[in-house]
Amino acid sequence: DTGVSQDPRHKITKRGQNVTFRCDPISEHNRLYWYRQTLGQGPEFLTYFQNEAQLEKSRLLSDRFSAERPKGSFSTLEIQRTEQGDSAMYLCASSFPAGGVGEKLFFGSGTQLSVL
Amino acid sequence: GDSVTQMEGPVTLSEEAFLTINCTYTATGYPSLFWYVQYPGEGLQLLLKATKADDKGSNKGFEATYRKETTSFHLEKGSVQVSDSAVYFCALNRDDKIIFGKGTRLHILP
Numbered sequence: 001d002t003g004v005s006q007d008p009r010h011k012i013t014k015r016g017q018n019v020t021f022r023c024d025p026i027s028e029h030n031r032l033y034w035y036r037q038t039l040g041q042g043p044e045f046l047t048y049f050q051n052e053a054q055l056e057k058s059r060l061l062s063d064r065f066s067a068e069r070p071k072g073s074f075s076t077l078e079i080q081r082t083e084q085g086d087s088a089m090y091l092c093a094s095s096f097p098a099g100g101v102g103e104k105l106f107f108g109s110g111t112q113l114s115v116l
Numbered sequence: 117g118d119s120v121t122q123m124e125g126p127v128t129l130s131e132e133a134f135l136t137i138n139c140t141y142t143a144t145g146y147p148s149l150f151w152y153v154q155y156p157g158e159g160l161q162l163l164l165k166a167t168k169a170d171d172k173g174s175n176k177g178f179e180a181t182y183r184k185e186t187t188s189f190h191l192e193k194g195s196v197q198v199s200d201s202a203v204y205f206c207a208l209n210r211d212d213k214i215i216f217g218k219g220t221r222l223h224i225l226p
Contacts, residue, residue, distance in 0.1 A: 056213065
């Protein structure tokens, strides 16, 4: 399977702990996105990379959140000092924008975070 | 800012019924428009898209037409199947990212 993979699938943590998620995009895709989805809502944009450069970060994103894509391949999303409000599904997606904006996103299955 | 509004669900239909899921958007300029679908236990996937006014996107019997005059991109299917049960998201692109609506859950009864 050469789709987008995310690890772990589920994460349960206690409030105040740090967590880190990993995303492996489709290998030839140079864009990688992170989204957050809560129950009954659509995916909410968090940040995205083109190769190793982080090009945009949502203004809604707390400074407790940080993302990296050090070699332009896999990416990690870290949440420091987790809060109960961070409980959500964290989705990763990748794309290869051959024609510019509006290209198809390929999503992973997500990491479900529960903060107790 | 740019946004998408879609009809609230759940929508429950019998097999072979006609489906419409309404979607309207607010945006500066003319974004590309999308419908994504999330089947039970699976990740989001693109269903169809349209990149300019009057374009019609189609896939798997679903269709949606980009209507600039009404800022709409309604999803339609002439005869739904049980396998179409899923959550459908209308979306637009803005500055290299996709902005999603809240989603509409569709249940198809046999």
